[in-house]
Amino acid sequence: MLDEPTLKETKRIILEERNLGSALKRLHAFMADRQWLSSYAQLLESIENDYQLMCDFMMRGFRDDKRSEVYDNLLRKAYRFVCDLELQVAVRGANISLREAANIAGPSGLSPDAARSRLEGFVQEAAMLSLESDETKKERQEELAFKHQQYVNWLFNAILVSPQWNEGQASAMSQLILSPTIDSIDARMMVCAIMLSAMNEFDVYKLEVLKEVYQQATDEYLKQRALVGFAFSLPMGDYSLFEQFKTVVADFCNNEEARRELLELQMQVFFCMNTDRDNAAIQRDIIPTIMKNNNFKISRFGIEEKEDDPMQDILHPDADDKAMEELEASINKMVNMQKAGSDIYFGGFSQMKRFSFFYTLSNWFIPFYLEHPGITHVAEKLKGMRFLQILLDSGPFCDSDKYSFALAMLSVFDKIPANMREMLNNREAIGPTMDDSDKQSPAYIRRMYLQDLYRFFRVYQQKNDFETPFDYEKNADRFFFANPAFGDTSLKEMFAKMGRFLIKQKRYDCLRLMLEQQIWPTDETEHDLFEALLAMNEGRYNNAKISFSRVVALQPDNEQALKGLAQASLRCGDFAEADKQYALLTERQPENKHYQLNLSIARINNNKIDEGVKLLYKLNYENPDDMNVMRALGWGLMMQKNVQQAEGIYDSILAQPKHEAMDCLNAGYCKWFAGKVNEAVTLFHEFVGKVDNEKDVAILMREAFENDKALLHLYEIKNADMAIMADVVGR
Numbered sequence: 001m002l003d004e005p006t007l008k009e010t011k012r013i014i015l016e017e018r019n020l021g022s023a024l025k026r027l028h029a030f031m032a033d034r035q036w037l038s039s040y041a042q043l044l045e046s047i048e049n050d051y052q053l054m055c056d057f058m059m060r061g062f063r064d065d066k067r068s069e070v071y072d073n074l075l076r077k078a079y080r081f082v083c084d085l086e087l088q089v090a091v092r093g094a095n096i097s098l099r100e101a102a103n104i105a106g107p108s109g110l111s112p113d114a115a116r117s118r119l120e121g122f123v124q125e126a127a128m129l130s131l132e133s134d135e136t137k138k139e140r141q142e143e144l145a146f147k148h149q150q151y152v153n154w155l156f157n158a159i160l161v162s163p164q165w166n167e168g169q170a171s172a173m174s175q176l177i178l179s180p181t182i183d184s185i186d187a188r189m190m191v192c193a194i195m196l197s198a199m200n201e202f203d204v205y206k207l208e209v210l211k212e213v214y215q216q217a218t219d220e221y222l223k224q225r226a227l228v229g230f231a232f233s234l235p236m237g238d239y240s241l242f243e244q245f246k247t248v249v250a251d252f253c254n255n256e257e258a259r260r261e262l263l264e265l266q267m268q269v270f271f272c273m274n275t276d277r278d279n280a281a282i283q284r285d286i287i288p289t290i291m292k293n294n295n296f297k298i299s300r301f302g303i304e305e306k307e308d309d310p311m312q313d314i315l316h317p318d319a320d321d322k323a324m325e326e327l328e329a330s331i332n333k334m335v336n337m338q339k340a341g342s343d344i345y346f347g348g349f350s351q352m353k354r355f356s357f358f359y360t361l362s363n364w365f366i367p368f369y370l371e372h373p374g375i376t377h378v379a380e381k382l383k384g385m386r387f388l389q390i391l392l393d394s395g396p397f398c399d400s401d402k403y404s405f406a407l408a409m410l411s412v413f414d415k416i417p418a419n420m421r422e423m424l425n426n427r428e429a430i431g432p433t434m435d436d437s438d439k440q441s442p443a444y445i446r447r448m449y450l451q452d453l454y455r456f457f458r459v460y461q462q463k464n465d466f467e468t469p470f471d472y473e474k475n476a477d478r479f480f481f482a483n484p485a486f487g488d489t490s491l492k493e494m495f496a497k498m499g500r501f502l503i504k505q506k507r508y509d510c511l512r513l514m515l516e517q518q519i520w521p522t523d524e525t526e527h528d529l530f531e532a533l534l535a536m537n538e539g540r541y542n543n544a545k546i547s548f549s550r551v552v553a554l555q556p557d558n559e560q561a562l563k564g565l566a567q568a569s570l571r572c573g574d575f576a577e578a579d580k581q582y583a584l585l586t587e588r589q590p591e592n593k594h595y596q597l598n599l600s601i602a603r604i605n606n607n608k609i610d611e612g613v614k615l616l617y618k619l620n621y622e623n624p625d626d627m628n629v630m631r632a633l634g635w636g637l638m639m640q641k642n643v644q645q646a647e648g649i650y651d652s653i654l655a656q657p658k659h660e661a662m663d664c665l666n667a668g669y670c671k672w673f674a675g676k677v678n679e680a681v682t683l684f685h686e687f688v689g690k691v692d693n694e695k696d697v698a699i700l701m702r703e704a705f706e707n708d709k710a711l712l713h714l715y716e717i718k719n720a721d722m723a724i725m726a727d728v729v730g731r
Contacts, residue, residue: 006030007086014079015241020071023078024048030085037088040081047077075241080164083201090200091161097361097465098200101157110158112172118155119182122148146373152189156362159193160200170205174212177222184219185367191222192365195229199467202235204245211252221367224446227258228453231265232469234485236477246485253489261442263494266481268447270505272454273470275343343451345401346458352404353459364456368392368402375403378410398451472510482513496526503530508537525554532564541572559585570602578602593623597632604636612636627653635666638711643673654683661690665704672725673715684729698730 010026013019027044031037051074057064064070091102122144129141165173173194177187191213198206210233214226230252239245253259357363357374366372370379370388382388388406395402438444457468469478481491481498495514502511511534515527532547548565551558566581582599589595596619603612613636619629630653637646650667653659668683687704688697695703705712705722712722 007082007089011079011082014075014082015238018072018075018241020051020075020078023075023082024051027078027082027085036092037085040085040088043081047074047081050074072241079241080203083203084163087161087163087201095465097462098161101361102161104154105158105161110155110162110169112169112176115155116172116176116179116182118151119176119186120179122151122186123181123183141371142373142376145371145376149373152186152366153360153362155186156189156193156365159190160197160361162197164201164203165205165209167205170209174209174216177209177213178216184222185369187219187222188225188367189362189365191225191229193362195225195233196466198229198233199469202233202239204242204248207233207245208248211248214252214258215255220440220442221445221449224442225449227261227265228446228449231262231480232478234480234483236483239485246488249485250489253486253491259491259494261446262481262491263497264443265446265450266479266498267501268443268450269470270501270507271447272343272450273472275346275454278343343454345397346451346455349397349401349404350455350459352408353400353455355404355407357403357407358460361460363403364400364460365452366399368399372403375406378406381410381413398448398455400452400455472507476509476513479510479513482510482517484517487517499526499530503533508534525551529558529561529564532561532568536564536568536571541568544568545572545574545577559588566598566602570598573605575602575606579606579608593619593626593629597629600636601632604632604639609636609639613640627656627659631663631666634670638666638670638673639714641714643670646670647674661687664690669708669711672717681725681729684725688729696730698726701726701729 006026007030010023010030013023013026024044024047028048031041031044050070054067054070054074058067087098091098093099125144126141129137129144132140173190176182177190179187191210194206194209197203198210207230210226210230214223214230217223217226234249253262360374363374370376370392379388387409392402395405397405454470457463457466457470467475467478469475472479481495486492499511499514502508502514511530515531515534528547528550532544532551535541535544535547545565545568548561548568551561552565555561562581562585566578566585569575569578569581579599579602582595582602585595586592586599596615600612600615600619603609603615613633616629616633616636619626620633623629630649634646634649634653637643637649647670650663650670653663654667664683664687668680668687671677671683672680684701688700691700693700702722705726
């Protein structure tokens with residue numbers, strides 16, 4: 001029997017091999033074993049009949065100039081058919097979220113016209129409430145909000161599990177979402193549902209809807225959700241079968257603002273992926289200071305203000321000022337991290353998603369508003385306080401965290417001291433607030449939405465039902481900037497900026513993906529530079545040297561390329577080239593200690609030992625505590641056969657508490673050359689102890705001797721001597 005992965009193989013056959021006959025055979029066999037898919041049999045039969053008719057015409061010798069076009073159209077129909085089957089398999093199988101969504105959506109299916117009627121009806125009814133009397137208005141308002149939220153939840157799930165759309169459905173949904181006669185919150189919810197659905201199964205028409213919404217929306221919140229949805233819904237791989245897909249992507253990238261925002265979005269995704277690292281830094285460096293200097297304590301009676309210690313002012317009169325300075329410094333660190341793009345609140349709020357509110361899938365994506373039926377009891381409880389309104393207006397939190405904050409406040413409200421309740425009515429109570437201008441910026445709106453999504457894909461109890469777009473190690477296909485669909489678009493203008501950002505973030509894995517896609521602009525210089533930097537990171541120094549050389553040939557004044565060429569030459573053993581390049585760099589920057597040090601090393605290894613050692617003496621005089629200069633000088637002196645002076649240098653290095661494994665190895669050589677064999681053995685033992693390696697000790701030592709054979713032969717240490725020494729150390 002064929003299992004579910006067969007559908008993925010069938011999709012590959014359609015997209016890559018363009019083999020319709022093979023795909024149809026697989027689909028026929030797949031459905032034969034699953035009677036519950038019988039409702040799809042008629043559509044499969046229709047595709048098969050059209051294909052058979054095409055075969056019959058060709059076998060009769062008829063020519064058809066449009067045969068290829070018709071064949072590709074049948075391939076597209078077959079692909080979309082497979083996507084619908086995969087969705088049904090997921091709904092019936094282990095995907096709890098999709099199964100529950102299908103149960104909520106029911107068999108009626110999605111109708112854009114019906115949705116428009118319901119959504120517009122809600123806006124009209126809400127407007128009519130102003131005519132109601134005060135006695136009935138509140139009750140009617142809550143009833144209307146409850147029914148509407150139920151319908152929006154149904155609509156969200158219906159879109160999520162909707163099969164492949166056609167042109168008519170896509171057009172109707174675009175018009176509905178962009179309609180000024182529906183609530184903006186409802187429009188944003190629909191965009192989220194379309195994104196989740198398209199991420200689960202690629203649908204070119206859903207992608208087109210997201211493009212249309214981004215290009216035409218006047219509401220920045222809606223526009224940014226459409227941008228994120230478009231980027232996250234892009235399929236990776238060869239989708240050239242879908243000409244429409246190429247057209248949609250190219251049209252999206254024609255706008256300069258869209259290209260810039262795609263670049264910013266990709267960068268922001270990386271900041272989201274750094275959340276765990278940032279949270280660890282906050283917990284380690286910032287939270288302890290804040291907790292130490294706060295003036296409240298939590299007891300079984302609730303939150304209480306600490307009593308002042310009467311002796312504190314006598315013993316430590318400046319303690320309060322210092323505590324305040326420490327507290328302000330810690331808070332400023334968090335503010336600066338936030339401004340730099342860090343998600344500073346994830347660590348705390350990720351623990352506050354266990355409220356029943358978050359058991360409903362659609363609630364993870366709904367914008368924060370006080371009338372949401374899930375928090376009306378909170379608003380009622382906190383009536384008379386400005387806290388929730390301040391939170392909504394100025395709080396630097398994503399929507400998901402605002403709901404968490406509101407629900408958490410309800411559980412502790414009765415235990416909060418009166419003076420602290422009063423404090424909550426001030427804007428400063430929730431920490432740094434956002435200016436209106438900052439809140440309305442596209443970058444801020446997008447960042448808050450990404451944080452909502454990050455929490456969903458990390459914390460939602462059924463998160464494994466969806467592929468996360470925030471883990472490129474597991475899902476490299478989600479790195480959308482490397483999508484081959486961008487190869488023929490204007491987004492190529494942004495690749496160099498993206499490459500520089502990736503290097504700064506040390507994301508060489510993603511840089512490799514971009515370079516492998518062969519989608520670089522016509523100017524190859526920067527491409528060669530990134531190829532070289534990637535090769536350096538991966539230890540392919542010869543390749544790096546070749547790429548750096550090409551850049552230097554075209555841009556002789558490119559210091560980054562010159563520096564890279566020098567470093568790569570040194571690493572791959574081309575000491576003559578390293579000597580040449582570091583001499584040039586040192587001439588340009590005579591005070592650069594790093595260039596001088598590497599020049600001396602290159603010269604020592606390029607048979608200019610005396611010149612190299614002379615330069616090292618100068619560096620050592622100017623930087624007597626620099627361990628790297630001492631290491632190079634010790635090696636140079638050994639190469640000069642000046643063992644006594646080299647021994648003094650290595651003794652000084654070993655006296656340092658942070659000396660390294662290679663220091664022990666090289667000092668051992670020096671003792672060996674000086675005839676102090678027992679001391680050499682001791683140092684070789686220390687070298688082995690510092691090396692984190694599971695190899696046999698004797699083998700490890702033989703490998704070290706092999707690497708330094710030129711130096712050892714300089715002192716007439718024979719192969720037999722090396723073998724014996726390795727065995728002695730191994731014992």
